[in-house]
Amino acid sequence: MSFPDASNPIVFFKAMSRVFSLSLTAGRKSRNLIEELSRQAYESFASGVACEAQQDAAVACHGGCASCCTIHVAATAPEILNLARKIRTLPNKVSSELTRRIVAADRETRRLDQRQRMASSLVCPLIENDHCAAYAVRPLAYRGHASYDEEACRDALQGGTAEVPVSALHLTVRSLVQNAMQSALRDACIAWGSYELNQALHIALCDETSEQAWMAGDDVFVPALITDISLREMAETFDAIKAMAA
Numbered sequence: 001m002s003f004p005d006a007s008n009p010i011v012f013f014k015a016m017s018r019v020f021s022l023s024l025t026a027g028r029k030s031r032n033l034i035e036e037l038s039r040q041a042y043e044s045f046a047s048g049v050a051c052e053a054q055q056d057a058a059v060a061c062h063g064g065c066a067s068c069c070t071i072h073v074a075a076t077a078p079e080i081l082n083l084a085r086k087i088r089t090l091p092n093k094v095s096s097e098l099t100r101r102i103v104a105a106d107r108e109t110r111r112l113d114q115r116q117r118m119a120s121s122l123v124c125p126l127i128e129n130d131h132c133a134a135y136a137v138r139p140l141a142y143r144g145h146a147s148y149d150e151e152a153c154r155d156a157l158q159g160g161t162a163e164v165p166v167s168a169l170h171l172t173v174r175s176l177v178q179n180a181m182q183s184a185l186r187d188a189c190i191a192w193g194s195y196e197l198n199q200a201l202h203i204a205l206c207d208e209t210s211e212q213a214w215m216a217g218d219d220v221f222v223p224a225l226i227t228d229i230s231l232r233e234m235a236e237t238f239d240a241i242k243a244m245a246a
Contacts, residue, residue: 144174
């Protein structure tokens with residue numbers, strides 16, 4: 001499948017919203033919908049970055065570097081449910097241990113803001129020896145937080161004063177893709193917020209009915225809803241963009 005060019009944000013957003021809407025229309029009752037939406041999100045993000053990054057410096061991020069894995073992570077419901085599926089497919093001992101760590105991490109981080117999370121140095125519960133147990137299905141938030149300097153990341157993690165040079169391109173494409181998915185979910189009358197990852201994963205892994213309930217239209221992750229920007233404000237922005245001439 002081809003993805004739109006990210007050089008025009010408005011066109012990219014509207015095109016990606018249509019892509020997600022088509023998947024929702026075709027597969028609303030399909031168990032593959034969650035995986036399909038996540039796949040489209042991650043592939044369109046990679047495609048959007050690749051199209052615009054030809055003249056850009058290479059980022060330093062790679063599998064096996066967990067320096068940024070202490071940040072407050074927001075994710076959409078399809079990403080969360082897809083990640084929960086991945087965890088459940090792991091060997092029972094590994095899956096059980098990851099679930100235990102996610103529950104514990106949620107209890108430790110639930111009331112911490114972004115600055116407090118970084119200061120706490122509490123690493124994502126999916127990290128083991130600097131490797132992510134579910135790297136292939138990591139949320140857009142991780143994909144979009146890309147640094148040009150691994151050493152600066154390590155310094156920041158250790159409380160240093162180095163400013164981490166983060167890719168604006170990755171942040172922009174990540175935002176466009178995530179918001180396009182949220183807009184399509186909203187149009188389909190499915191819960192479309194963004195949720196704090198630890199708490200939402202805790203819900204998804206400890207309630208086996210959460211996936212079916214979300215597919216039926218229930219906002220099962222509402223306790224983990226991130227409200228830095230209200231859903232009303234986001235909805236108004238989505239409507240305004242869609243109303244613009246192509």
